[in-house]
Amino acid sequence: MTAMSEMMAFVRETELLVQIQSRLAWDQDTVMPRGAAEQRGEEMAALAGVLHARRTDPRLGGWLDAARPEGEVEAANVRHLKRRWLRDTRVPAELAAELARATSIGRGVWAEARENEDVAAFLPTLSRIVKLRREEGEAIADGGTTAYEALLRDYEPGATEAGVAKLFDGMRPRIVALRDRLLGAPGAPTLNGNFPEAGQLSLSRETAERFGYDLNHGRIDLSAHPFSSGSAFDVRITTRVSEDPFNCLYSTIHEVGHATYERNIRPDFAFTPLGEGVSMGVHESQSRSFENQIGRSPAFCRFLFGRMTDIFGDIGVSDADAFSRAVNRVSSGFIRTEADEVHYNLHVMLRFDLERGLVSGGIAAEDIEEAWNSRFAADFGNAVDRPSNGLLQDVHWSEGLFGYFPTYALGNVYAGCLVAAMRRELPDLDSSLEAGDPSPATEWLKRNVQIHGGLREPGDTISHATGEDPGEGPLLDYLDEKFGALYGL
Amino acid sequence: MTAMSEMMAFVRETELLVQIQSRLAWDQDTVMPRGAAEQRGEEMAALAGVLHARRTDPRLGGWLDAARPEGEVEAANVRHLKRRWLRDTRVPAELAAELARATSIGRGVWAEARENEDVAAFLPTLSRIVKLRREEGEAIADGGTTAYEALLRDYEPGATEAGVAKLFDGMRPRIVALRDRLLGAPGAPTLNGNFPEAGQLSLSRETAERFGYDLNHGRIDLSAHPFSSGSAFDVRITTRVSEDPFNCLYSTIHEVGHATYERNIRPDFAFTPLGEGVSMGVHESQSRSFENQIGRSPAFCRFLFGRMTDIFGDIGVSDADAFSRAVNRVSSGFIRTEADEVHYNLHVMLRFDLERGLVSGGIAAEDIEEAWNSRFAADFGNAVDRPSNGLLQDVHWSEGLFGYFPTYALGNVYAGCLVAAMRRELPDLDSSLEAGDPSPATEWLKRNVQIHGGLREPGDTISHATGEDPGEGPLLDYLDEKFGALYGL
Numbered sequence: 005m006t007a008m009s010e011m012m013a014f015v016r017e018t019e020l021l022v023q024i025q026s027r028l029a030w031d032q033d034t035v036m037p038r039g040a041a042e043q044r045g046e047e048m049a050a051l052a053g054v055l056h057a058r059r060t061d062p063r064l065g066g067w068l069d070a071a072r073p074e075g076e077v078e079a080a081n082v083r084h085l086k087r088r089w090l091r092d093t094r095v096p097a098e099l100a101a102e103l104a105r106a107t108s109i110g111r112g113v114w115a116e117a118r119e120n121e122d123v124a125a126f127l128p129t130l131s132r133i134v135k136l137r138r139e140e141g142e143a144i145a146d147g148g149t150t151a152y153e154a155l156l157r158d159y160e161p162g163a164t165e166a167g168v169a170k171l172f173d174g175m176r177p178r179i180v181a182l183r184d185r186l187l188g189a190p191g192a193p194t195l196n197g198n199f200p201e202a203g204q205l206s207l208s209r210e211t212a213e214r215f216g217y218d219l220n221h222g223r224i225d226l227s228a229h230p231f232s233s234g235s236a237f238d239v240r241i242t243t244r245v246s247e248d249p250f251n252c253l254y255s256t257i258h259e260v261g262h263a264t265y266e267r268n269i270r271p272d273f274a275f276t277p278l279g280e281g282v283s284m285g286v287h288e289s290q291s292r293s294f295e296n297q298i299g300r301s302p303a304f305c306r307f308l309f310g311r312m313t314d315i316f317g318d319i320g321v322s323d324a325d326a327f328s329r330a331v332n333r334v335s336s337g338f339i340r341t342e343a344d345e346v347h348y349n350l351h352v353m354l355r356f357d358l359e360r361g362l363v364s365g366g367i368a369a370e371d372i373e374e375a376w377n378s379r380f381a382a383d384f385g386n387a388v389d390r391p392s393n394g395l396l397q398d399v400h401w402s403e404g405l406f407g408y409f410p411t412y413a414l415g416n417v418y419a420g421c422l423v424a425a426m427r428r429e430l431p432d433l434d435s436s437l438e439a440g441d442p443s444p445a446t447e448w449l450k451r452n453v454q455i456h457g458g459l460r461e462p463g464d465t466i467s468h469a470t471g472e473d474p475g476e477g478p479l480l481d482y483l484d485e486k487f488g489a490l491y492g493l
Numbered sequence: 494m495t496a497m498s499e500m501m502a503f504v505r506e507t508e509l510l511v512q513i514q515s516r517l518a519w520d521q522d523t524v525m526p527r528g529a530a531e532q533r534g535e536e537m538a539a540l541a542g543v544l545h546a547r548r549t550d551p552r553l554g555g556w557l558d559a560a561r562p563e564g565e566v567e568a569a570n571v572r573h574l575k576r577r578w579l580r581d582t583r584v585p586a587e588l589a590a591e592l593a594r595a596t597s598i599g600r601g602v603w604a605e606a607r608e609n610e611d612v613a614a615f616l617p618t619l620s621r622i623v624k625l626r627r628e629e630g631e632a633i634a635d636g637g638t639t640a641y642e643a644l645l646r647d648y649e650p651g652a653t654e655a656g657v658a659k660l661f662d663g664m665r666p667r668i669v670a671l672r673d674r675l676l677g678a679p680g681a682p683t684l685n686g687n688f689p690e691a692g693q694l695s696l697s698r699e700t701a702e703r704f705g706y707d708l709n710h711g712r713i714d715l716s717a718h719p720f721s722s723g724s725a726f727d728v729r730i731t732t733r734v735s736e737d738p739f740n741c742l743y744s745t746i747h748e749v750g751h752a753t754y755e756r757n758i759r760p761d762f763a764f765t766p767l768g769e770g771v772s773m774g775v776h777e778s779q780s781r782s783f784e785n786q787i788g789r790s791p792a793f794c795r796f797l798f799g800r801m802t803d804i805f806g807d808i809g810v811s812d813a814d815a816f817s818r819a820v821n822r823v824s825s826g827f828i829r830t831e832a833d834e835v836h837y838n839l840h841v842m843l844r845f846d847l848e849r850g851l852v853s854g855g856i857a858a859e860d861i862e863e864a865w866n867s868r869f870a871a872d873f874g875n876a877v878d879r880p881s882n883g884l885l886q887d888v889h890w891s892e893g894l895f896g897y898f899p900t901y902a903l904g905n906v907y908a909g910c911l912v913a914a915m916r917r918e919l920p921d922l923d924s925s926l927e928a929g930d931p932s933p934a935t936e937w938l939k940r941n942v943q944i945h946g947g948l949r950e951p952g953d954t955i956s957h958a959t960g961e962d963p964g965e966g967p968l969l970d971y972l973d974e975k976f977g978a979l980y981g982l
Contacts, residue, residue: 017539020540021540047512
């Protein structure tokens with residue numbers, strides 16, 4: 005056995021245990037009896053302990069030193085493993101334990117503060133989590149990297165704080181200009197009909213299959229917050245049902261994007277570091293292009309209008325064009341997760357700037373609400389009316405997820421690049437979409453992005469698929485064109 | 494930290510990982526996508542590897558040597574842990590791996606042989622598994638113990654081959670005599686009605702709750718073979734639906750017996766060796782007494798007749814007495830799992846004698862079908878018509894489960910002892926059962942057996958509850974009385 009093959013055998017077992025974490029997380033959010041919650045926490049902690057011991061096992065360091073990788077696959081494995089090894093061994097055990105405790109308490113404190121619209125109750129917790137994550141960022145930072153950048157690169161390897169800031173600065177004026185033009189256009193219709201749960205679920209299921217979701221290796225269940233979990237041969241998604249049937253449908257399509265990525269990676273990458281989506285941003289590029297560029301395209305909307313009328317009868321919208329505008333309704337609301345494609349990135353930019361300030365120390369926790377509200381008023385033209393519509397709307401910071409928000413907008417940028425290249429190669433895509441068949445698009449993404457898993461770095465994954473360096477241009481062109489046409493600007 | 498407390502902290506984590514095994518097994522048999530089966534096998538193997546390493550961790554041996562247990566709880570923990578440690582470290586790693594491979598293949602070979610009624614196709618596999626398990630039994634045997642006895646004691650600590658043989662020899666004549674008298678009695682009626690799935694499941698659910706099943710810490714789902722899985726705060730059961738509504742109902746009550754045992758153990762025993770049922774035999778005593786002595790009692794049948802008539806309308810049986818006979822129908826069929834209370838133990842005795850012969854080498858694999866068929870003809874008065882009704886009916890041997898069958902009959906014997914003692918203490922039990930309330934009985938079992946978990950050895954668990962050494966008398970008296978009265982013998 006070479007160091008390389010010994011290491012990969014060890015890593016394979018670790019990755020299989022990571023899959024078990026996914027099963028437990030799925031169980032917890034879908035079928036677990038309520039009274040089992042505390043025990044589940046202890047089960048998860050025991051498994052996390054086993055995984056931490058394996059990830060910091062001194063043999064890994066030795067194997068990494070001794071490994072002589074051959075070919076691009078072995079080289080990519082070693083690259084991922086070295087990065088993880090450095091990260092996992094640089095965080096002091098006491099800090100990791102303190103962070104685990106603080107963030108596990110944090111979520112509960114946040115939920116209660118949000119319920120009570122009580123920012124002050126959340127600030128001490130936020131302040132402590134910021135401090136601990138700053139320490140973690142400093143511990144894992146490579147030379148010249150800020151603490152925030154180190155956290156960001158945990159989710160998006162290779163990204164830089166300055167690079168993301170520059171990208172966002174380049175996007176903002178054109179998005180604001182489009183938004184301002186749209187505010188002057190006539191409003192979009194809303195659906196009006198009867199949308200029973202069974203119909204929503206059967207539409208979601210058939211649509212998931214149209215988008216390539218493989219029910220032989222997956223399931224669709226209900227959960228409070230839709231998610232995708234697992235890799236390789238067991239990738240499950242959840243959805244939710246509300247009065248608005250688009251919520252269930254587009255949550256499903258979004259999760260199918262994540263799930264097909266995990267499912268479609270080359271089988272020989274399974275249970276290696278290459279056997280999962282390469283970054284949060286690239287992951288989001290799949291879910292976003294499935295949901296928005298494909299699922300909300302006017303061409304697919306024409307198909308969907310017919311299906312929904314078949315299933316639900318009169319849905320209160322007279323024709324496919326009006327339906328397309330209902331699907332692509334634009335409004336400058338408070339809530340990120342309900343935002344349309346135009347406003348979504350503005351929500352992310354706000355959070356990116358504020359969390360950089362928190363982690364660098366430029367913004368103190370006690371000033372964060374004021375900073376949020378004034379930035380929101382400037383970007384969205386509305387005063388935040390209550391904390392649950394502002395600072396307290398997202399769970400992320402209470403769980404210590406600093407550096408995570410920008411990957412949502414990176415995902416949109418990547419999706420813009422991918423779909424522009426796809427449409428150059430597939431000039432007849434819209435006629436397939438109109439016929440209810442997104443498979444040319446999903447197969448293109450499978451072939452050009454998904455099968456490669458973690459073989460290339462995130463940016464290289466996109467440029468390998470598109471032939472160009474990723475940039476904001478294609479996304480902004482797409483938004484201008486689609487919304488301009490829909491609203492007759 | 495003392496050796497004792499260090500050891501118990503380590504064991505607690507191990508036991509939490511064992512709980513994760515239960516979640517995965519539950520998932521596999523209820524909700525897992527079909528295409529995920531192979532991956533699940535690898536996930537389970539990775540977790541089994543972690544558990545094996547922990548169970549044979551040299552530190553455990555050191556802690557066990559150094560531990561100075563105080564009080565009966567610590568003493569019982571050390572007793573269990575020493576027994577397991579010896580067992581786990583005595584089996585050579587190559588033998589364990591060979592057994593894992595042989596039995597994982599074995600089940601598939603058995604299923605195909607059974608499908609094709611082809612005994613010859615199964616014999617080489619059976620022969621190999623017998624040989625490997627014999628070697629394992631020899632490896633773990635204490636001085637003076639046969640290989641078979643060592644395997645038996647793995648399921649039923651403290652049991653001896655001679656003791657079980659003597660017990661069974663003592664039972665057989667009275668069971669055969671009762672059976673012969675019953676064969677001359679008029680037959681029992683059968684149900685005739687319409688039993689839709691929803692009604693069967695709602696009856697099973699309400700009955701499970703009557704028997705003390707806690708849905709806040711459990712679930713009821715469907716699976717091909719009903720089972721109970723998990724311990725402490727997450728104990729789930731499954732059932733199945735067929736044309737015969739008794740199948741669903743009594744499978745459920747049986748599994749509730751297993752599940753309440755795991756659920757009701759003292760909370761401070763959770764995630765220690767005392768936090769699970771103490772043996773297969775004692776476990777079966779709970780499921781059997783729930784299902785048979787309580788669930789099939791004429792008193793509970795009177796209640797059930799009313800409930801089933803309410804739910805299903807005309808069920809083809811005119812009164813509660815006839816219904817009781819339908820529930821307690823006696824017939825000498827081929828299949829163990831369909832056997833009535835009178836015949837069941839005869840099925841077990843047949844397997845016990847044959848498997849002792851296989852493991853000792855007294856019966857060669859190529860002679861086992863002939864041995865089965867001649868014993869069946871002698872005990873049941875019928876010629877086996879095909880292998881799936883004979884040698885190939887049970888999965889157990891294909892999985893290497895030698896020494897397991899006798900624990901089913903031990904469970905019946907223990908249940909006989911427990912319910913006899915319970916009825917002495919609860920003279921009015923039948924009036925509660927007639928009112929549909931088995932809680933005096935289930936609470937008695939909880940108080941006297943279940944909460945104690947693994948604190949006492951199996952036989953001591955029963956005698957502590959009943960005040961008497963366990964023996965076959967109470968079971969045989971119960972069978973004579975109940976079936977004598979039902980069939981007017």
